[in-house]
Structure formats: structure tokens, C-alpha cells
Amino acid sequence: MLAFLARRLAAAVLLLFVISFLSFLLLSLAQVDVARQLLGLQASASAVAHENAALGLDRPLLARYADWLGSAVRGNLGTSWFTGQDVAQTIGQRLPVTLSLVLATTVVTAIASLALGLWAGTRRGVADRIVQILGVAGYALPGFLVTLLIVVVFGVDLKWFPATGYIPITRSFTGWLSTITLPTLALSLGAVAGLSQQVRSAVAAVAAQDYVRTLRARGLSGRSVVLKHVLRGACAPALTVLGLQFVGLLGGAVVVEDIFALPGIGAMTVADTSDGDVPVIMALVMVSVIGVVLINLAVDLLIGLLNPKARLT
Known part of the structure; x- marks a missing residue:
């Protein structure tokens, strides 16, 4: 297990180095005249x-x-070229907002997908068709449109939850829960649509294995077989998809934070990318990449625990 972890850590460090260099290179090649932006169009050439x-x-x-x-x-x-603020401090103030949104979405996605996938994969028939229809609908509907509908219906018309704004969990748990519910719902719908299909397929494939039929023939209850054997075998592919979806969640968080006026790094990305603030952009890229790498490392470790054969790869 230690050798497996060492290989994954070495690959993660190499990936971070490569992405940081490529990002720095691309930003440098596409760099606008920052000095002219800071000083104004009337600035002299010597001042620029x-x-x-x-x-x-x-x-x-x-x-x-x-x-x-x-x-x-x-x-x-570093410091921002345009505001002069410390980049690490600025990101540190905004990162908890995005982390709470992404982690809440990940938990909701995992629980809902597991429940729907198990229901469809073990019962088949009507349950299977319902989950497939929900999956197709979740893929087909544009995420931006779904987010706007959620805001209008639950935030503006019904007024069940605040349409915009954010309350930190350290100030009020119920306040945080009320402000994070709609963004989490908007961000998790598409992820649940994809992951539930993966869980359904994996559960159906494992349930059709000979050893599962043997366990049933020995008199084990259906619940015991599903929870102790089928679910364990279906978790590995589902975890892989969940790790891949984390990248999409970070991208979706940019849009969701902008719509719900959440003060996270997604909203910061929209503002500073258009300005060409390289220190801020590089920091945002690396924070996002580190998050993705850590999640995928955790997924690899969990898969290695569930399936010892995976440790050899």
C-alpha cells in the first residue's frame, strides 16, 4: 500500500509541475499590456x-x-497587479465558500446517485426506466437554464430559500444551510444524472456475477447480498466517475457562484481572468488543480482498499 501511495504522490507532484509551467507559459504568451492598463492610455513609453x-x-x-x-x-x-492585495490571503477568504459548495454537492451527489443506482440496478423494470429517464433529462437540460429555473421557482416565487447571498457556517449553521441549498441543488442535478447511471450499470453487472447467484442460493437475504457484496463491487467504478466529476463541479461552481452571488473563488475567477491578473490567475489555477489532484488521490486510495488488484497499477 505504501508503494502504491508513493507512486500516486510522485505522479501528482509531476502533474502539478507540468500544469504550472504550461499555465505560466500560456499566460505569458497571451499577456496583454498590463502596465498600460495600470497607468492608462496617456502614460508615456518610459513610464510603461x-x-x-x-x-x-x-x-x-x-x-x-x-x-x-x-x-x-x-x-x-504574490500580490495582485491591479489591487495590490496579497493573493493567498484573498483566496483564503473566498476558498471556504467554494469548498462548502463543492463538498456539499459531492455528498448530495454520492448519496442520491447511490440510492437511485441501487434502486434501479437491483429492481430493474419500472425503477430502471425511471432512473434512465431522469438521467437523460439531467443530461439534456442545460445547466445554466436549470439554475435560473431553480432561482426563480424556489427563491423568487416560493421564497423557500434566499435567491442570492451567503452566510458562513461559522456564523450560523441554519443560515449557511439556507443559502447553500439552492446552489447545491443546481450544481448536483447534472452530476446525479451521470453518476446514478454508472452506479446502476455497475450494480446490474455485479448482481449478474456467478458468485452473487451462489450467495443467494445459499440462503443469504437479498439485503445482505446487496449491501455486503454487490455494493462493494460497484463502488470502484462509481468512485472513478465521482472523481472525474469533481472537475466539472469546479467549473460549474464558477457559474453557480456568479448567479447566486456567492463570494467564492468562482466569482473571483470571472472578475480577475478578464483583467489578465496573472498572479491571481496562476493561484486560482493551482488551487483548482491541487483540489482535483487530492480528490483523485483519495479516490485511488479508496479503490485500492476496495480492490487490492488496483494497487498493482
């Missing part, structure tokens, strides 16, 4: 050149990347 030198933009690409990497490893993500 001085500002570029102050930002370090007159230095070679590799030298700038080496400086950024060395600082990032020590936890220093």
Missing part, C-alpha cells in the same frame, strides 16, 4: 517600461517562472 520592470515583465520567461515557483512552494502566491 518602468512599470513593466517593476512587475518583472522585462525578465526572461524561465527566470520569472522560477521565481514564481520558488515563492509558491513557500506559500507566497
